[in-house]
Amino acid sequence: MPTGMSLLHACVVALALAAVLFLVARRRAGRFPQSALRLAIDRTAQRYARAADGRGQYYFARGKLSGDPVTSVVAALGRLGTVLDLGCGRGQLGVLLLELGVADRVRGVDWDPVKVALATRAAEGLTAEFATGDVRSATADPADTLLLIDILHYFSIAEQDALLREVAARVAPGGRLLLREADLGRGLRSLITRGFEGVGTALRVNRGERVIFRDVEREIVPILTSAGLECRVEPCWAGTPFSNVLLVAVRGLAEVAPEERSPCARLRSG
Secondary structure (H helix, E strand, O other): OOOHHHHHHHHHHHOOOOOOOHHHHHHOOOOOOOOOHHHHHHHHHHHHHHHHHHOOHHHHHHHHHHHHHHHHHOOOOOOEEEEEEEEEOOOOHHHHHHHHOOEEEEEEEEEOHHHHHHHHHHHHOOOOEEOOOOOOOOOOOOOEEEEEEOOHHHHHHHHHHHHHHHHHEEEEEEEEEEEEEEEEEOOHHHHHHHHHHHHHHHOOOOOOOOOOEEEHHHHHHHHHHHEEEEEEEOOOOOOOOEEEEEEEEEEEOOOHHHHHHHHHHHHHHH
């Protein structure tokens, strides 16, 4: 005959099991729908599965977009207008932004032709264009949103500075530059990030020439500020051991006539 404690334990287990079954049933009934972002990530991953004729790229795109903190941060910024993604890789972030409906048009540039070809196939039917090229010499019209995600540290200091000035000049009135970089001075996080990127470069997973990280606040922000952008820096490492931060640099609207503002900027200011 069960004791009082064993009976209580059995009741707790039974209630927990009932709760789990109840939640599963409600989820299957559609009462707990997935978020718009999660659904868009799945649609994006499906595009890469079709583009690669296999599931490997599906799991890569889904894992990258789901696990990278920058995905949800950029997606939550609202309307992004025209997007220029420099160092776009496989282009999954740009494709996702189009699937979400927060970007009007995406142009991506990367120097890996295999990744660019995959991005082009995955973006079929979307207002996206991906091209092979060196971001240090790529030319483009001003854009509402420029992305420099995990790319700056592959260049020398002089090249970084030149690229930052060039990119700042491409930010449309009311637009913004979103730069994600590993920050120095973050202790163990900085060491882990440097080691991870160094291994990736050595194995040619990332086709960078070198890895040079900098102090974002002290070395990068002043360059963008001098170019007329208003900057803020915030952590972007949630759930990871890396020292990544997101720098958001905005070109203000105070001195820009309303008719000269981009559609995206007018929407945000209205």
